Amino acid sequence: MSEIRKHYFLDEHCIIATGRAKRPSAPKACGEESRSASCVFCKGHEGETPLANAVYKNGEILKDIDEQRITDWDVRCIPNLYPALSPEAPEVEHATFEVKKGYGFHEVIIENPLHESRLHLSSDEEILLLMKVYRDRVMHYQSQKEIKYVSLFKNWGKKAGASLEHTHTQLIAVPIMPSSIIRERKAMEELESCPYCKIVEKEKGKERQIYENDDFILIAPYFSKVPYETWILPKQHVNHISAFSDEMLLSLGDCIRTAVSFLDRTIPELAYNYMFFQIEHDLGYHFNIRISPVTSIAAGFEKNTDIYINSMPPEIATQHLLEKV
Amino acid sequence: MSEIRKHYFLDEHCIIATGRAKRPSAPKACGEESRSASCVFCKGHEGETPLANAVYKNGEILKDIDEQRITDWDVRCIPNLYPALSPEAPEVEHATFEVKKGYGFHEVIIENPLHESRLHLSSDEEILLLMKVYRDRVMHYQSQKEIKYVSLFKNWGKKAGASLEHTHTQLIAVPIMPSSIIRERKAMEELESCPYCKIVEKEKGKERQIYENDDFILIAPYFSKVPYETWILPKQHVNHISAFSDEMLLSLGDCIRTAVSFLDRTIPELAYNYMFFQIEHDLGYHFNIRISPVTSIAAGFEKNTDIYINSMPPEIATQHLLEKV
Ligand SMILES: Nc1ncnc2c1ncn2[C@@H]1O[C@H](COP(=O)(O)OP(=O)(O)O[C@H]2O[C@H](CO)[C@@H](O)[C@H](O)[C@H]2O)[C@@H](O)[C@H]1O
Numbered sequence: 001m002s003e004i005r006k007h008y009f010l011d012e013h014c015i016i017a018t019g020r021a022k023r024p025s026a027p028k029a030c031g032e033e034s035r036s037a038s039c040v041f042c043k044g045h046e047g048e049t050p051l052a053n054a055v056y057k058n059g060e061i062l063k064d065i066d067e068q069r070i071t072d073w074d075v076r077c078i079p080n081l082y083p084a085l086s087p088e089a090p091e092v093e094h095a096t097f098e099v100k101k102g103y104g105f106h107e108v109i110i111e112n113p114l115h116e117s118r119l120h121l122s123s124d125e126e127i128l129l130l131m132k133v134y135r136d137r138v139m140h141y142q143s144q145k146e147i148k149y150v151s152l153f154k155n156w157g158k159k160a161g162a163s164l165e166h167t168h169t170q171l172i173a174v175p176i177m178p179s180s181i182i183r184e185r186k187a188m189e190e191l192e193s194c195p196y197c198k199i200v201e202k203e204k205g206k207e208r209q210i211y212e213n214d215d216f217i218l219i220a221p222y223f224s225k226v227p228y229e230t231w232i233l234p235k236q237h238v239n240h241i242s243a244f245s246d247e248m249l250l251s252l253g254d255c256i257r258t259a260v261s262f263l264d265r266t267i268p269e270l271a272y273n274y275m276f277f278q279i280e281h282d283l284g285y286h287f288n289i290r291i292s293p294v295t296s297i298a299a300g301f302e303k304n305t306d307i308y309i310n311s312m313p314p315e316i317a318t319q320h321l322l323e324k325v
Numbered sequence: 326m327s328e329i330r331k332h333y334f335l336d337e338h339c340i341i342a343t344g345r346a347k348r349p350s351a352p353k354a355c356g357e358e359s360r361s362a363s364c365v366f367c368k369g370h371e372g373e374t375p376l377a378n379a380v381y382k383n384g385e386i387l388k389d390i391d392e393q394r395i396t397d398w399d400v401r402c403i404p405n406l407y408p409a410l411s412p413e414a415p416e417v418e419h420a421t422f423e424v425k426k427g428y429g430f431h432e433v434i435i436e437n438p439l440h441e442s443r444l445h446l447s448s449d450e451e452i453l454l455l456m457k458v459y460r461d462r463v464m465h466y467q468s469q470k471e472i473k474y475v476s477l478f479k480n481w482g483k484k485a486g487a488s489l490e491h492t493h494t495q496l497i498a499v500p501i502m503p504s505s506i507i508r509e510r511k512a513m514e515e516l517e518s519c520p521y522c523k524i525v526e527k528e529k530g531k532e533r534q535i536y537e538n539d540d541f542i543l544i545a546p547y548f549s550k551v552p553y554e555t556w557i558l559p560k561q562h563v564n565h566i567s568a569f570s571d572e573m574l575l576s577l578g579d580c581i582r583t584a585v586s587f588l589d590r591t592i593p594e595l596a597y598n599y600m601f602f603q604i605e606h607d608l609g610y611h612f613n614i615r616i617s618p619v620t621s622i623a624a625g626f627e628k629n630t631d632i633y634i635n636s637m638p639p640e641i642a643t644q645h646l647l648e649k650v
C-alpha cells in the first residue's frame with residue numbers, strides 16, 4: 001500500500017511505498033555469482049512473475065489472453081510485483097498534512113528473454129521492436145484515467161540502482177504532473193522559441209556532438225551534471241513518442257544503442273540510467289532522452305544546493321566516447 | 326581550473342571541476358584495509374595537506390600563523406587540495422553559452438585528530454567546539470566578496486560519497502545563490518507565516534518526533550524522500566547559525582550527536598550526508614539541517630520526475646530509531 005505525500009509547503013511529492021522494501025536485490029558487488037539460473041525475468045520463469053500485460057513476438061503484439069504465460073516471446077511487459085503505485089490503491093487520509101492515495105501503474109518491460117543479452121548489441125529488428133513497445137506502453141498508460149505523466153526509464157547496473165540484472169526497462173504512470181517537468185515547461189513558455197530546437201541548432205556538428213542520424217543528435221550537453229552525461233534530441237520539434245513514425249522509432253533505437261555502446265566501451269563496469277522526457281498533448285514540449293552514467297555519488301553539496309560538481313568536462317567526455325583520445 | 330556553467334535555459338548551474346578527478350579515494354567496500362596509517366587527515370600528517378586556514382585547541386582558535394602546521398590540535402580547517410572552486414580562479418569565456426569563472430572557497434574541517442573518532446561519541450566539549458568552528462567558518466566565508474551562499478555539509482561513508490574516511494565536514498562558498506534555495510524562499514514568501522515554524526508546531530511531541538532539547542526538535546519528516554531521513558529544526562524562528570548563542574550551539578551539537586547516534590545503532594554500516602540550510606541577512610528564512618542516510622539509490626524514476634520512492638514510512642523509521650520496535 002502506497003501514499004503520495006506532498007511536501008509541507010513546496011509543490012513536491014514523494015511516494016511512501018512500504019511494500020517496495022521486500023523486493024529482491026541483485027548480487028552484491030563483490031564475489032557473488034550471477035543469478036541467471038534463478039532469474040525471474042528469464043525465459044522459462046514466466047510463472048514467477050504476475051501475468052503479463054502484453055507480450056511481443058516477431059515484431060507484433062500477441063492478442064490472445066493465453067499468451068500471458070507463453071515462454072516463446074521477444075519482449076514481455078509485466079506488472080511490477082512490488083509496485084510503487086497500483087490501480088487498486090485504497091483511499092488514504094491524513095489529519096494534518098496533504099496526501100493522495102498511491103494510485104498509478106508500475107510495469108516492467110523485459111527487453112529480451114536471454115539473461116546475457118545486452119541492449120547495445122541489439123539488431124535493428126530488436127531495437128525497433130523495443131521502441132515500438134515503448135511507444136505502445138506509454139500510450140496505453142497515458143490514456144488511463146487520472147494519469148498525468150508516464151515515466152519511462154531504464155536502470156542498468158547495481159551502482160545505478162538496478163535491483164535485478166536482467167536487461168529491462170520500467171514504466172511508472174503517476175496521477176500528478178512532476179513539479180520538475182512543470183517548472184521546465186514554464187521556463188520554456190517564457191522564451192520566444194523552443195530552447196531545445198536552439199540546442200540542436202547550436203550543438204549540431206560541434207565539439208560536443210557524439211553521433212547523429214537522420215532524425216536525432218546525441219550530445220554531451222554543455223551543462224552536464226555528471227561525467228559522460230549524454231542527451232538524445234530529435235532534430236525536428238516533436239513533443240512525444242506517440243508522434244513518432246516507425247522510421248523515427250528505428251532512428252531513436254539506433255541512437256540509444258550507439259550511446260550505450262560508446263559508454264560501454266569507455267566506462268569500466270558501466271552503470272547508467274536513461275529517462276524519457278516528453279509531454280503528451282503539449283505540442284510546445286520537445287521530446288528528449290537523458291542518459292546518466294553513474295561514476296560518482298551526489299553527496300552533501302549537491303543535496304544542499306542542487307549544484308552538481310562534475311570532474312569530467314563534456315568536451316573531453318565526447319573525445320573519450322569517440323575514442324579520439 | 327573550474328567553471329560554473331549555466332543550464333541552456335533553466336536557472337540551474339553545475340561546476341565543471343576537472344582537477345577533482347585526481348583526488349584520492351577511500352578504500353573499496355570489500356577486502357581493503359583501513360588507510361589510517363597513511364591518512365592525510367590524521368594527527369602527524371599535517372605536512373600532507375595545504376597550510377591550515379584555522380586551527381582550534383582547547384576550545385579556542387589559535388592566532389599565530391606558525392600554528393598552521395602544529396600537530397597538537399583539536400579541529401583543523403584546511404583548504405581542500407582538490408577544490409571545486411578557488412579564490413584565484415582565472416576568468417573564463419564561452420562563445421555560445423553562459424559561464425562564470427570557478428571563483429569560491431572549498432575548505433575541509435577535520436573534526437578530530439584521531440582516525441577512529443566518531444561524531445556521535447563526542448563529548449559536550451568536543452561537540453560545542455565543532456559547532457563553534459562551524460559558526461566561525463561559515464561567517465568567515467559569508468563575508469568574502471561576491472560570495473552568495475556558504476554550503477556546509479558532511480559526508481560519512483563511501484555509499485554517501487565520502488572519498489576519505491577520517492571524520493570531516495566540508496564547506497563550499499559559492500558566488501551564486503542556489504536555485505533550489507531561491508525557489509524554497511519564494512514559496513515561503515507567498516505564505517502568511519513561516520512554514521517551518523508551522524512544522525515545529527505540528528510535529529513537536531507527535532509521532533514523528535525523535536528527540537527534543539531546549540532549542541531544537543529532531544523529526545522524521547512527514548515528507549521523507551529516503552528511509553530514515555531526519556530534520557533538525559530550531560523551535561524559535563532563527564535564520565542562520567551566526568545568530569546562535571553558545572548555549573544554542575551546544576543544543577544544536579547535542580541534537581546532531583543524538584541523531585547520528587540513533588542512526589548508527591539502527592542502520593548497519595551507516596552512511597549519510599547532512600546539510601545546513603540557512604540564509605544570512607534574510608530574517609525570513611528558518612535555519613534547518615537535513616540528514617539523509619544512504620540506504621538506497623536514486624535511479625531512473627527519481628531522475629525523471631524528482632519524485633522519490635521511499636520504502637520506509639517516517640512514522641515507522643521513528644519507532645526504529647527510538648528502538649520501540
Ligand atoms: N518476480 C517479479 N515479478 C515482477 N517484478 C519483479 C519481480 N521481482 C522483482 N521485480 C521488480 O523488478 C524491478 C527491477 O527494477 P530495477 O532493477 O530497475 O530497480 P528497482 O525498481 O528495484 O529500484 C531502482 O529504481 C527505483 C526507481 O527509480 C528507485 O526508487 C530505487 O531506489 C532503485 O534501486 C523492481 O522494481 C522489482 O520490484
Ligand SMILES: Nc1ncnc2c1ncn2[C@@H]1O[C@H](COP(=O)(O)OP(=O)(O)O[C@H]2O[C@H](CO)[C@@H](O)[C@H](O)[C@H]2O)[C@@H](O)[C@H]1O
Nearest residue numbers: 297299300301309348365374405406407480486487488489
Ligand atoms: N591531502 C589533502 N589535503 C586537503 N584536502 C584533501 C587532501 N586529500 C583529499 N582531500 C579532499 O578531502 C575531501 C574529502 O571529502 P569527502 O570525503 O567528504 O568527499 P568528496 O569531496 O571527495 O566527494 C563527495 O562530495 C562531493 C560534494 O558533495 C561530491 O561532488 C562527490 O561526488 C562526493 O563523492 C575531498 O574533497 C578531497 O578533495
